Amino acid sequence: MVNWFDRLRLQLSRHDALLILSVIGLLCGFLAGMVIVLFRLLVESIQASMLPGGQVENYEALPPLVQFALPIVGGLLLGLMFVRFSKGLHVLGIARVMERLIYHQGHLSLRGLLLQFFGAAIAIITGHSVGREGPHVFLGAASGSLLGQYLSLPNNSIRILVGCGTAAGISASFDTPLAGVIFALEVVMMEYTLISFIPIMLAAVSANSLSLMMFEGERVFDLEIIQLGSLHELAFILMLGLAAGTVSAAYVQLIEFISDKSQKMSIWLRNLSAGVLVGLCALVAPQVMGIGYDTVNQILLGEIGLSLLVLLVVAKLIATAASIGLGIPGGTIGPALFIGAALGGVFAPLPSLLLDGPVSDPGVYALIGMGAVMGAALQAPLAALATVIELTHNPEIIMPGMLAIVVASLVSSEVFGKSSMFHTLLEATGLNYHTDPVMQSLRRTGAAEFMNRSFVQLDASLSRDAAKMALNQKPEWVLINGPDDELALMPSVELLRNLELQDDAEIDLLKIPATRYQMSPIRMQSTLQEALEILDNSSAEALYIEWFDEAHYWRIQGILTRAQIESAYRF
Template sequence: MRAPRSAASRAGRHAGPRPALDRLRHDLAHADAMVALSALGAVAGLVVGVLIVAFRLVTEKTLVVAGLMDDAERFEALPWPWRLALPIAGGLAVGLIFQRASVGARQVGPAHVMAQLASQAGRMPWRNAVMQFVGGAISIVCGHSVGREGPVIHVGAASASLFGQWLRLPNNSLRTLVACGVAGAIAASFNTPIAGVVFAMEVVLLEYTLVGFAPVILAAVSATSLSRLVYGADPAFAVPELQRASLIDLPWIVVLGVVVGCLAAAYVAGTRRLDQRSRHLPLWLRTTAAGAFTGLCALAAPEVMGLGYDTVQLTLLGEIGLAALVVIALLKLAATVACGGLGLPGGLIGPMVVMGATAGAALGIVGQSLAPGLGASPGLYAMLGVAAMMGASLQAPLAALMAILELTGHADVLLPGMAAVIPALLV
């Protein structure tokens, strides 16, 4: 007859060795868990890269497959009825979708990411990420004056957070994974891994630590590598050889920073005021009105529609005249205020790049007419306008400087870039 097992024996049989995930959670609870966290950051970057590639494919191929355009950026080629009707239809569709969702599920974008970091230690709900993906894709496809960076930041942060929640990671590791998702999203979207890392550390983690740096860097590397497999290694813009700025240019560059800083301040103030004054309206009416206003602006300047990266490219090449640059910058500002203030779930960085580039190039042309001795080309002034606009609107000067460094590939842009960014921040 078999002897009964002792309680200790039965407990040992059921307990067994601690599972690998439990050991991982225990190790990650310590501040020196850099190796394990770095590995998780690399995996999170791959997950983010897949989602960002999927988002780009949806936004870039929908109208092409539908036969309305031969290029995702060619809204200028659309007949004027389409330029008016498409944003209205998109605004109505987004509004109806969001109207049916719960109030909590409507919270999207980088602001939602920061709120979850502050109140929930980075725990991101999946419903909001789905709403962001769908709403952001519709807004971009329909030509609203929004960028893809806001949606990809939210989707990237949420995917990394959900990965960490699935592993039941401790709060400190979850926050780092959210930063990994943000870095991977920015890096894969713009093909600028350094700017993605700096943005995540400067805006999300709000600190620079070795334990945070390693996983964030690996996330940016893995996400960018995956993106380059699909889209190639070229940056978002083909920046021509730019004539360097001399010391004579610095006073006018400071003026550029002040003017662009005023544009950024006008965007922030206008968006906030419009949001406050329209909250009593139904959401579908607000988003439809934003689409209608964008369509009206597009009748005068179709360049305000969509991401506008083709307009930035032409601006860098010096193929847009002064009057057109001013009109595009002002109408892009108005349309972006309408889209942001009335609740369309798009990003901010894309419109800021367009406004900064067009305003900067316009100021470069004006400066050369006032002082023919200025040595820098309007293309360089366009890049400085991008840096000033991004730095002032996002309150992320280092990320803005790293972005133009990676986009141009020339370290000489940093000195005039700093001269433009700081005045823009102080406005």
């Protein structure tokens, strides 16, 4: 007997279970928001208690020796943590989420969540040059994945919950729910469909609402309503886009180089080396320590001189590449925004030197630089543009922002041949993130939606009367219980033909002339992609879909053949 929750799971295996997924997406966003809020409270409370003046990220006020030593201590702590608790799980952040989506149907572990939570907290608190957005995305995605696994939801639904958690992470980080939705669809899931769009939107809204309530609407950046001073400045915006694309390519290349060269080092030595390199950068420019949003705010307000801005671009790039390339469990988006703001600040004085009339505030160039470097480094121009728009709440920034972001993305990808930062990190660990329309379609649909439930299960040896009685149910298939608990599949018409041609009192279904298919099991939570992979990688010619109920009673729910999978894609 199938209870209501089993029926709910069956419905969720469909590609169009929008209403139920929307409700679960809303719940997922709230759960992810709570985890992210706890993370921020932990990090910021410790920073406020240990840094001078009780100011979060006030690393510049620390003595030089402490600035040098703090990242080294963090590297040691992280190395010890990973050696003791990771059990080989060293890749975290957004790249890990993407890897689990493409290869493991979005299944993330509680161990990964805890490693990311405490690992990123240690990294940020001890001044490593990493962002919080990557950890937020991982924590949100892991929350959604664990919720789906706890409820034994189909894997196609778990994938959407991972997207919901991703959007929740970006939304709660910047107060940018739209950018969170676009980031989840453009970067992580790489698909735009109604069935995923609406639940992800609801998750972004619920996580953002919780974050706003907990932090009382506190904005990440101090921004006024800003706009371009003159259309003549588009030439400088174009130049900024070219420079941002070049810097982004260097950012990705340096991370790729360090990651590749350090693969054979032990994890504790890699983390310790990252601490030493960040400590050395901090002696030259202590502003690179931590997330650095306090420095970004100063750049947006035009409070930092040109020579220091150039130094910050170089130092932040080196410190972040060292941190990420050597395995520190932090994010790359925050540093990209920092580098972009500093680069934009370098270009900000040029219009006033070369043009007559009113020109833009320095914050315009800093903000556009943030979007350009983010869009180029992540190869996510739409998400970067949405971030810029939501940060300013000003549509007039769209046109210059689009120009810089598109130019920067083209320079990085087409001139320098660089792919997304996250794809680069995956390839550095020997994984390749690829997708195509067929696989996307099959991942979105549960195997249970297209299974054939018109079958009877019979022992291999049975009487003629028992066979007739079974065929009276008009099944399409006969599932044969073979020796050693092996199962075989036979079209029911084959048994009917044998009954008409033969009059034996006893029938052996494994010996009569008939077409029989080898069978392999698949869990009912699986997607059609998983079903196709089993058929491609085994000698099985058909699958039986099994289900364990709350009493752990095993049942066969249906039959799935290759022809059904192909018809599902055409559908």
